[in-house]
Each structure stands twice: as structure tokens, then as C-alpha cells.
Amino acid sequence: MLNLPPRIASRLNSSQFSNLYTFLVAARHLSFAGAADELCLTPSAVSHRIGRLERALSIRLFQRLTRQVCLTEEGERIFGILQHAVGELSEALQPSSEAEVAGTIALYARPSVAQCWLVPRLADFTERYPLVALDIRVGNDNADFRTRNIDLALYYANGDFPGLVSHKLMDEKMAPVCSPEYARRHGLLAHPEHLRNCTLLHDALAWDNAASDAEWMLWARQHGMLAQLPGRGISFDRSDLCVVAAMNHAGIAIGRQQLVQKRIDRGELILPFGGFTQSGHYDYYLVHPPYDPMPRRLQVLMDWLHECAGPSASTGNVEPLLV
Structure with missing residues (x-):
């Protein structure tokens, strides 16, 4: 009214x-x-x-x-x-039947999670809800919901979103990843200390206000490996580009399990220092302005994303670091 x-x-x-x-x-x-x-x-x-x-x-x-x-x-x-x-x-004006949910949804996501996790799953959503038109937008800046007319954002973040509503979608874990050839060439499986001879691949925009080497520093502190970090590296503004570089033997990257597990399953990447561990306070969140009421088409999308993430929003067991 x-x-x-x-x-x-x-x-x-x-x-x-x-x-x-x-x-x-x-x-x-x-x-x-x-x-x-x-x-x-x-x-x-x-x-x-x-x-x-x-x-x-x-x-x-x-x-x-x-x-x-x-x-x-x-x-x-x-x-x-x-x-x-x-x-x-x-x-x-929305139809009453769930099968007839219709309308446009502008969904904003970080480039890496969009390419590696979201986009490969979209065929299922469009098959279930053919009358919902998704407008997928990506970027490294925070979404301006007001000026860009965005309905929902998917962030890799610490969960702090003042003035907005957030829902944790799924946990994330991290571990160094590289190609089997790169690990063999540098003897990483038998000698983790050889990390000091490697080239580090950095996602320089891992989360808001992150230092360019933030992920590597977080992992190294967790595992007592600060002294083994080399000074040389290559920086990107997307995690998925770090992964592509690692697959092509350019260095060793911090891999996020939600984004790289399929590459590991196919043998394109390996975990030279053991398995994934919790990344700290950084996980995936769905974020939106306060809605009263929540639009049905948006609720349908959020329910589907939670279904894709799984009931536990978990990525598996934690394996020990090989040192």
C-alpha cells in the first residue's frame, strides 16, 4: 500500500x-x-x-x-x-504457484566463486524456475544495492555487513595447491621447507581491505611456516586466476576447497603439504538489504543456493599438515 x-x-x-x-x-x-x-x-x-x-x-x-x-x-x-x-x-503480482515464480533477480558475486562454484550449477536453477531471469554480475568491489539495483550478493568475507542482512551459505577451507609437475620439480612432497624456493601466487583482493599476501600469511601463521615463505610471487585480482597459473606450473597458490576440489579430483592440482584447514573467519555469505516482505523469487533463489551448498555447509574432513 x-x-x-x-x-x-x-x-x-x-x-x-x-x-x-x-x-x-x-x-x-x-x-x-x-x-x-x-x-x-x-x-x-x-x-x-x-x-x-x-x-x-x-x-x-x-x-x-x-x-x-x-x-x-x-x-x-x-x-x-x-x-x-x-x-x-x-x-x-507474483503467481501463487511455486512452479510459476517469475521475475528478474540481479545477483552480484565475486568473480572466482561465480566462475568456479555458481555458474556451473545454474542449469539446474533455470530448469526448475524457467520464468525467473537471472542477471549475474561480478566484481571485486562491494555491491551498491541502491544505485546498481542489485537484489542479492554472494561474498567471501568475515560476515560483517553493517546495515544489511546476511546468511552464511557455506564454510570455506584453504590449503596450498600446485601442479604435480611443480611439486615434483621442487621436491615439495618430501621437503615442505622447499617452499622457500617456490613462486607464490597471490589473490591480492581475497577479501575487503586484505593485503596482497593475506591468504598466504594466514595459512603460514596457522602452520608455523612463516620462515619458509619466499619473497617472490605473482599477484592476481582473482583466486581462480591463481589456480589457473598453478595448474600451468607457474607457482603455488592458496586454494579454496569450494573452488578447487574438482581440479584436485581430476589430478590437475595436488595438496603438497596435506589437506585443507579452516581459513579463519572467512566463509561465503548471501547478503541483501532488509526486505519486508522478502520477495518470493528471491527466497526461491536463496533456498536453492543453500541446497547447492549442502545441509551442513561443510567441505569435508580436515587433514593434517605434512611437516
């Missing part, structure tokens, strides 16, 4: 509802130019619509600054009411 304050609702007429939607889009982008792109209008047309709405309602919705706009206190309040109303309307 569009529960606008009575003094505002009484001033609305049919011509103002399109202006309200223009305001909703502009408030989400905090940019008239961004709203213009989404609505296929000019920034000037967006500005004129907002101006007409403000005059009709006798309230100021935006503060116009030199290079940007920001919402006034009243504008923030109206924006919140409109977002809630549009969400309720979208949910009310």
Missing part, C-alpha cells in the same frame, strides 16, 4: 504518478543523469519532472549541489515509502 502522508497524497493526480516514479529512480541513483539513462530521458527532462513534483507537493525532495544531488530529509522519507510500496506491488 502506498502509505504516503495525507497532506501529500491529497495533492497527487494522475500526471504526478509518473513523476513519482522518476523521483524513485533518481533517488536510487542519486543522479539525474543516471536516472535519465535508465528511463531513456534526458537529464533535463528528469530535472523538470522532479521540479514539477516538488512544486505540486510543496516540498523539496533534493538538494542540488554543484556536481551532484542528495536527498533532503523529506526526500529520504518519501523515497523509503516508495521503495517499500513498489516492492510490495511487485510481490503481489
